[in-house]
Amino acid sequence: MELIMEKEKIIDRLMNGEAVYQQGISIDCVIFGFHDRMLKVLLNKFNVSDKWMLPVGLIMKDEDIDAAACRVLKKKTGLDSIYLYQFHAFGSTVRPNLKEHRDILLKLGLRDENHWIAQRFVSIGYCAFLEYSKVRIRTDGDEELRWFGIDEIPPLYSDHNGIIEKALSVIRTQIRIIPIGYKLLPEKFPLSELRNIYEAILGRELDRRNFQRKILSTEYVRKLDEIYRKPGQKPAVMFSFVREKCEEALKKIT
Amino acid sequence: MELIMEKEKIIDRLMNGEAVYQQGISIDCVIFGFHDRMLKVLLNKFNVSDKWMLPVGLIMKDEDIDAAACRVLKKKTGLDSIYLYQFHAFGSTVRPNLKEHRDILLKLGLRDENHWIAQRFVSIGYCAFLEYSKVRIRTDGDEELRWFGIDEIPPLYSDHNGIIEKALSVIRTQIRIIPIGYKLLPEKFPLSELRNIYEAILGRELDRRNFQRKILSTEYVRKLDEIYRKPGQKPAVMFSFVREKCEEALKKIT
Structure with a gap:
């Protein structure tokens, strides 16, 4: 029953999203926490999918992109006024999400080559550092959230493994000039x-x-x-x- | 005569661009050169416009965003294989280019609230450091290119003054970790x-x-x-x- 409701909600969003969302752009959030001497990253899984992914979102037509990233993060973690760090825009034409989006449409019986979701998406990558204990993990409803150690990340949806790698690479290079650890530790x-x-x-x-x-x-x-x-x-x-x-x-x- | 041809070319691009270009995203290039002990930035002006602007471009539907930035730079400067540095994505809903785009449509007799150009554009900012003497300045045709000292920049199109400020702010912060000056000086x-x-x-x-x-x-x-x-x-x-x-x-x- 729950799965059917969820499917209807997704179909509704896919049918009506063109009027609401900025086309061809999305937000990918790489959220780091620290626990048990391990750097962890927060991943998301929808019940309809068999793959974990980064917390992602679309941008509403009347919404700033930074505000969209904050909204996604708040929705997923319940946390407000988090410092989000824009680290890279991903815009290759061979991003695998194009194929994955077409597969989802096919699965839902919405096969349409011209569907707004069946195009290359440019994704703005944001990262955030959160104090592990403050994030409320949700396991109910139609999606699940879980922390993964950065050495234990499974093969993710689309090019999300590469996006995490890029976030780490940028942070490693900037480690001398940004306050690493701020927000990851108690006062x-x-x-x-x-x-x-x-x-x-x-x-x-x-x-x-x-x-x-x-x-x-x-x-x-x-x-x-x-x-x-x-x-x-x-x-x-x-x-x-x-x-x-x-x-x-x-x-x-x- | 030249102005009329240019107008026709622009109208053609505005009428047919929806099929060719990724919607709602553009590339803004902040190109630095160094000459006469001054850091300079390369600006562009179209004859139909009364304002200078950054060299900008759209992204073709089948083109990687990094490749689009290289194409824009090559078209403007004639230079190939330049290292472009993605520094920030600008996506505020109050970016003034929305109003400026609508003004252009009005001026060309293409008034249409639903026109693909009359929406918020998210812009990916790239910067590059070029050896001043290698850039071929064009003053013919329908546009002009000119170097401006960073203290001599006039009020630019849209939020381009702010984009240059942001590029400088990112470079100032990263000055300890990036090879500043590389490509700005001879061997x-x-x-x-x-x-x-x-x-x-x-x-x-x-x-x-x-x-x-x-x-x-x-x-x-x-x-x-x-x-x-x-x-x-x-x-x-x-x-x-x-x-x-x-x-x-x-x-x-x-």
């Missing part, structure tokens, strides 16, 4: 937590002392006058992000 | 030439010794075993870009 954290994130992104171990020196020289992070003690563990000095510096840097680059 | 150059480019982009003077130390640490530039002597001037040590390192860096970030 106060021991520096080892942040180093773990850098190591997960770069895929290699970093020297503890060098890391502290370099991070403090960026002005994105400051050392607090606070020590965290947990029984059985070494006491750890706590650190915190300098919010204004981080926001300023993100605004400049994106 | 061998005294380091003062490169420092001039950095100073023009950053809008401030840089310390000569610090600059040399920092530049050599990036691995993008190497010192040559060559001295350039010109009568009446101090002899200058020559430098050169390390091509592979520069290409690699540009590929990673864009």
Whole structure:
């Protein structure tokens, strides 16, 4: 029953979408979280599909593209006022989503070569860093959300594996100039937590002392006058992000 | 006579463009050159228009967006295999080009609220660095090309002044990680030439010794075993870009 309702909803959107959505453009969101010493990415699966995919969305005709990306993210995670980072536009004519869109139309009995969805889509890639614990994972309804470690990502819909690779490549290159880890960690954290994130992104171990020196020289992070003690563990000095510096840097680059 | 032909060509493109071009997306190119100690940007003006603008283009339905950007650049400058750098997608619904497009339609007697050009366009911004002397400036035909110093840019068509500002802001932020100056200078150059480019982009003077130390640490530039002597001037040590390192860096970030 649920599947039939969902199918009707999809058909309705496909039939009437041409009047509502900007044609030929979509939003793909690469949402990173950090948990259990692993960098994770949030993936989405619709019940009608057998493949996981990035959270995606279309842009309404009267909607700014940045606003569309925020709307998609809010719908999927419930989170508001998230900093989204535009990292690349994907516009190859051999993007496999063209074939996949035609397959969906065929499956739904809407075979039509001139259908608005059966064309090359240019996709604007956005990425976001979210604190893992704040995202409400939904498992009910017609779609599912799940975190995957970046080493455990299955073959995804269309060219979404490549889009994640590109996001990682851009972040790795920009790691010296953007406040990596901001929004991935709680307000106060021991520096080892942040180093773990850098190591997960770069895929290699970093020297503890060098890391502290370099991070403090960026002005994105400051050392607090606070020590965290947990029984059985070494006491750890706590650190915190300098919010204004981080926001300023993100605004400049994106 | 020439103006009438041009008008006919434009009308033909407006009437038949819907079948040829991807709808609602365009390419804007911010092309930087360096001359007379000044960072310059290449602007374009059509005879029918009273405003200068960035070199722009549409994307054909069967064309990759990166290929479209290269085609636009080649058409305007005659230059092939230029490295184009995708820096931002502009997709606000209040972009002034909507009004300007409607004005053009009105002017040409094609008033039509539903015309394919009378909608919000999302624009993919590309930038390129070109060696000033290699660009062939065209002043004949139905359009004109001219270099403008970045402090001398007039009020441009649509939001193009803002697009140049954004390109500069992204470059200023990324100045530590991209090989600025690569393609702006001849094969061998005294380091003062490169420092001039950095100073023009950053809008401030840089310390000569610090600059040399920092530049050599990036691995993008190497010192040559060559001295350039010109009568009446101090002899200058020559430098050169390390091509592979520069290409690699540009590929990673864009």
